[in-house]
Amino acid sequence: MVEAFAVASGKGGTGKTTSTLALGMALAEEHDVTVVDADTGMANLLFHAGLDDATVTLHDLLVAETATTVSEATYDRFGLSVVPCGTSLAGFEAAEPERLRDVVAELARDTDVLLLDSPAALGSKSAVLPVVLADRIVVVVEPTIPALSDGLKVQEYARSYGTGTAGVLFNKVRDDAADVTEQAERRFGGPVLATVPESDAVRGARRAGKPLLAHAPESDPAARYRRAAARLDVRDGDEGAVADRFRSAVVPDTP
Amino acid sequence: MTESAGSTALRIPRGDLLRSRVVSDVGTTLSRALDRELTGYATLVPQETLLLEGDARGVVTFADGVPVLAYNTVSDSGGPDALAELAVPGPYRVELYAVADGALETAHEEETLRVAPGAAATELADDPALADRTREAAPDERLDDGDDDGDAVAAFLEDDERIEAIREQARSEAEERAAEWGLDDALAGDDEVEADAEFT
Numbered sequence: 031m032v033e034a035f036a037v038a039s040g041k042g043g044t045g046k047t048t049s050t051l052a053l054g055m056a057l058a059e060e061h062d063v064t065v066v067d068a069d070t071g072m073a074n075l076l077f078h079a080g081l082d083d084a085t086v087t088l089h090d091l092l093v094a095e096t097a098t099t100v101s102e103a104t105y106d107r108f109g110l111s112v113v114p115c116g117t118s119l120a121g122f123e124a125a126e127p128e129r130l131r132d133v134v135a136e137l138a139r140d141t142d143v144l145l146l147d148s149p150a151a152l153g154s155k156s157a158v159l160p161v162v163l164a165d166r167i168v169v170v171v172e173p174t175i176p177a178l179s180d181g182l183k184v185q186e187y188a189r190s191y192g193t194g195t196a197g198v199l200f201n202k203v204r205d206d207a208a209d210v211t212e213q214a215e216r217r218f219g220g221p222v223l224a225t226v227p228e229s230d231a232v233r234g235a236r237r238a239g240k241p242l243l244a245h246a247p248e249s250d251p252a253a254r255y256r257r258a259a260a261r262l263d264v265r266d267g268d269e270g271a272v273a274d275r276f277r278s279a280v281v282p283d284t285p
Numbered sequence: 286m287t288e289s290a291g292s293t294a295l296r297i298p299r300g301d302l303l304r305s306r307v308v309s310d311v312g313t314t315l316s317r318a319l320d321r322e323l324t325g326y327a328t329l330v331p332q333e334t335l336l337l338e339g340d341a342r343g344v345v346t347f348a349d350g351v352p353v354l355a356y357n358t359v360s361d362s363g364g365p366d367a368l369a370e371l372a373v374p375g376p377y378r379v380e381l382y383a384v385a386d387g388a389l390e391t392a393h394e395e396e397t398l399r400v401a402p403g404a405a406a407t408e409l410a411d412d413p414a415l416a417d418r419t420r421e422a423a424p425d426e427r428l429d430d431g432d433d434d435g436d437a438v439a440a441f442l443e444d445d446e447r448i449e450a451i452r453e454q455a456r457s458e459a460e461e462r463a464a465e466w467g468l469d470d471a472l473a474g475d476d477e478v479e480a481d482a483e484f485t
Contacts (some may be wrong), residue, residue, distance in 0.1 A: 060388065075427065078288075086325050098364075100416035133452075148344040152462075154465075154466075155468070158466070158468070162468060167425070172413075174407050174408060174411065174438060175368075175369060175370065175372040175408045175437060175438055175441045176374075176408065176411035177411075178438065178442070179372075179374075179441075179451055182448060182451050182452060182455070183451060183454075183455040184455075186451075186452045186456050186459065186464055187455055187459045189456075189473070190455075190456055190460060190463070190472055190473060191459075191461040191463075191468075191471050191472060191473055192471075192473030202413075208436060208439060210438050210439050210442055212437060213442035213443065214442060216442075217442055217448060255335075
């Protein structure tokens with residue numbers, strides 16, 4: 031079985047990468063989970079997962095005619111399979127976004143859950159591909175009007191490509207923020223998976239180069255991410271069919 | 286300047302014009318008001334009219350640099366509702382005015398038009414650091430003004446027209462770009478799209 035989720039937001043700074051790894055580690059208690067840094071232009075998952083020195087990354091897999099295999103760019107960390115992305119501009123420029131579908135198709139053969147940490151903006155083909163390829167998106171937003179506007183936008187993009195919504199994750203929520211869960215659920219047509227507060231535990235994890243659930247597993251935000259993961263209700267998908275879909279989902283790029 | 290529509294009309298003296306310009310980020314205006322501890326007001330006219338019915342014209346007042354009231358002179362909304370209506374992607378035409386000390390005291394007693402100190406920075410400028418700075422500068426009694434920006438967020442989420450406009454714009458943008466990026470074939474048919482729109 032496999033289900034692919036794009037963790038998306040429509041804007042930067044909402045905590046997508048922290049959320050991707052936290053959901054991944056929580057889901058890994060029951061599933062085989064693979065996390066991919068699909069933000070090829072502004073990769074940062076490697077810094078969150080202690081993979082700063084990774085020599086082979088997704089960038090290498092997105093370049094034509096290298097002999098790199100997917101397994102070479104896949105690292106076992108914190109109970110997850112992690113495919114980090116490189117941070118060099120040269121790597122980004124050489125990458126062909128279209129190849130992501132083949133990488134995703136191959137990864138889908140050997141995992142239960144694929145989490146694609148997606149780019150913040152929707153302004154390029156490489157940025158929108160994770161949302162196109164995923165079965166469902168998890169929308170990570172702060173409960174503010176600019177963030178919710180962008181969240182609704184990314185959801186509409188996803189819907190245009192037949193990608194459903196698994197839910198909304200409210201992140202970086204201030205103590206005095208009003209509860210808008212009910213209205214948000216109605217608007218997004220999906221559950222608010224969790225409300226995660228602003229927290230020193232999250233900042234500490236980032237500084238330590240570790241996922242939150244490894245750095246502060248007993249913290250309140252960690253518990254909330256676990257509950258969010260439990261609410262995701264991972265669906266069974268036939269891995270062969272999913273891989274085929276990834277392969278055929280996108281018509282070849284015309285130069 | 287006098288605005289006099291509706292029962293919660295905002296009446297404030299015209300004051301001295303400090304600057305008038307189009308800004309892509311209203312945070313620069315809010316930050317300037319905060320840094321100079323301005324007592325006065327800003328008029329904000331969003332240049333993005335696509336998401337709004339007709340013209341919106343906002344007024345945000347400041348006491349010692351900290352936003353106090355928000356008002357939309359077109360819709361006659363005040364407080365968090367006005368902020369929600371004004372919170373659209375930039376640019377804005379902004380005019381910043383200073384008024385004499387004490388000249389806004391009467392206006393600032395109008396509690397229905399009040400907004401939390403950090404709400405304009407959060408909702409209009411999308412700038413959490415500026416919101417923090419503004420809250421730090423606010424007098425203690427102002428920090429009890431509502432639950433910060435939550436009311437504005439709720440007002441936004443209740444606005445059917447606004448949300449539909451965002452969706453429609455995103456939908457047509459997605460389709461246009463799909464063509465541009467050669468992703469047309471990945472677009473869902475109408476049936477598939479509808480099936481996703483339910484949540485109970």
